[in-house]
């Protein structure tokens with residue numbers, strides 16, 4: 563399948579900025595990847611002494627393979643980049659558009675456990691306006707990769723800057739990392755905030771404050 567124009571542009575912009583997820587070129591189809599992942603998962607679970615003949619466990623390797631490729635890591639494949647609707651700003655909107663409390667579920671790339679949080683995204687329209695749901699979809703696309711929160715925040719910023727043809731975009735994320743909560747230091751109360759500010763959100767203290775303070 564050919565990549566969409568939006569996917570090609572965003573991929574190039576991330577590469578340019580050194581913000582792309584470290585990835586190798588794909589040499590197999592999603593179906594081929596699932597078959598191989600299932601095989602390796604079977605090995606891993608068996609090594610952990612689980613009896614995969616048990617009816618509850620029997621399909622776990624296949625489920626994990628499907629979940630990785632089609633769901634939680636589907637954002638590694640630009641063929642899954644959302645269909646983007648951008649329209650000309652004919653009505654001359656020049657005030658901040660902000661979408662808040664976008665739910666965000668990602669996976670930490672160091673431990674492959676859940677990152678659970680919310681994102682807020684804002685921009686100042688110039689020549690283009692984007693369909694609101696597309697902002698949520700872009701957050702979701704980049705969340706569906708192994709991630710560090712800092713890179714995830716930056717990737718959403720650069721994707722939107724590219725599609726909206728303006729630097730004036732801001733992204734904030736608050737998330738709980740289960741690698742901190744359910745293992746390791748076992749801290750169940752801390753959360754992490756990251757921001758990525760572009761254009762006027764970075765340079766103008768009033769715009770920056772308007773964004774950061776109106777975010778809960």
Ligand SMILES: Nc1nc2c(ncn2[C@@H]2O[C@H](COP(=O)(O)OP(=O)(O)OP(=O)(O)O)[C@@H](O)[C@H]2O)c(=O)[nH]1
Pocket residue numbers: 670671672709710711712739741742745746747
């Ligand atoms: N900056 C950043 N660090 C992260 C993120 N997710 C996980 N980490 C951290 O990545 C680090 C990996 O550290 P290591 O010392 O190699 O791994 P570890 O021995 O499992 O570390 P502990 O979690 O301290 O047990 C840990 O400090 C994690 O908290 C993230 O999104 N951003």
Ligand SMILES: [Zn+2]
Pocket residue numbers: 670671672673674675739741742
């Ligand atoms: Zn982790």
